[in-house]
Amino acid sequence: MSNEVNAKKIMDFLAPRMGARFKTWLAICAHCGLCADTCHHYISSGNDPRMIPAHKVRYLREILKKKGKVDKDYLRRVYETVYYECNMCRRCALFCPFGIDIALMISLLRAMLLDQGIAPEGLLKAIENYKEFGNQMAVSREDWLETLEWCEEEVGEELAGLKIPVDKKGAEIMYTVNAREPMFYPQDLMEVAKIFHVAGEDWTLPSDSGWDDTNLAMFCGDSDTARIIVENTFKRAEELEVKKVAITE
Ligand code: SF4
Numbered sequence: 111m112s113n114e115v116n117a118k119k120i121m122d123f124l125a126p127r128m129g130a131r132f133k134t135w136l137a138i139c140a141h142c143g144l145c146a147d148t149c150h151h152y153i154s155s156g157n158d159p160r161m162i163p164a165h166k167v168r169y170l171r172e173i174l175k176k177k178g179k180v181d182k183d184y185l186r187r188v189y190e191t192v193y194y195e196c197n198m199c200r201r202c203a204l205f206c207p208f209g210i211d212i213a214l215m216i217s218l219l220r221a222m223l224l225d226q227g228i229a230p231e232g233l234l235k236a237i238e239n240y241k242e243f244g245n246q247m248a249v250s251r252e253d254w255l256e257t258l259e260w261c262e263e264e265v266g267e268e269l270a271g272l273k274i275p276v277d278k279k280g281a282e283i284m285y286t287v288n289a290r291e292p293m294f295y296p297q298d299l300m301e302v303a304k305i306f307h308v309a310g311e312d313w314t315l316p317s318d319s320g321w322d323d324t325n326l327a328m329f330c331g332d333s334d335t336a337r338i339i340v341e342n343t344f345k346r347a348e349e350l351e352v353k354k355v356a357i358t359e
């Protein structure tokens with residue numbers, strides 16, 4: 111199998127995104143190492159110098175210098191670093207005297223890899239699901255509503271009069287969940303319904319896309335899908351004319 115990559119495609123992706131901020135950060139890093147001790151990967155690896163935050167973004171500098179002329183083995187190394195050696199917590203940025211945001215550069219590298227079709231399988235699947243079903247677990251509208259219905263029935267046996275309101279116009283709170291809840295943990299939905307009921311809150315859940323507020327697309331720098339996920343929630347909130355959106359994720 112060929113080890114070649116399309117250098118032009120890499121540069122077509124990176125060049126328009128390399129604004130003044132990224133260029134400045136790459137240029138002003140003093141390699142002082144002050145960010146090292148702030149990174150849990152560095153500490154937990156026994157102070158492995160490869161785990162120093164500033165070192166992890168060397169790829170960005172190198173790829174730009176080589177004008178994208180790298181190979182697949184190189185991109186695999188980038189992948190290992192940006193997914194398994196940094197979880198984009200941004201702690202290092204708080205301690206850098208220049209405020210260099212390593213996590214943003216890692217995010218850009220993740221986005222560049224995604225453009226090359228490289229991302230963890232689970233995230234790629236979740237992105238497909240968001241696009242098709244509006245949630246990461248591919249829960250259909252029918253299954254979502256059916257789950258809420260039987261949750262209401264079950265928990266209603268415990269607390270008389272309890273309702274799980276769907277699409278209630280003008281409710282105070284629109285509640286959103288993680289799609290894993292209807293799929294694997296409906297008990298969580300029932301517990302939340304009990305809390306809202308006992309607290310006497312005026313709440314609702316939307317029937318259409320917008321109820322799953324996990325945003326796994328963001329983790330691989332897929333800002334287009336990430337935006338759709340957020341927009342879905344706000345569209346539902348506007349349609350239902352709710353006053354607040356409660357996001358648990
Ligand atoms: S990112 Fe900031 S703290 Fe880390 S080496 Fe560069 S200048 Fe120093």
Ligand code: SF4
Nearest residue numbers: 149196197199200202
């Ligand atoms: S953003 Fe990445 S490099 Fe910086 S402290 Fe967090 S895990 Fe470490």
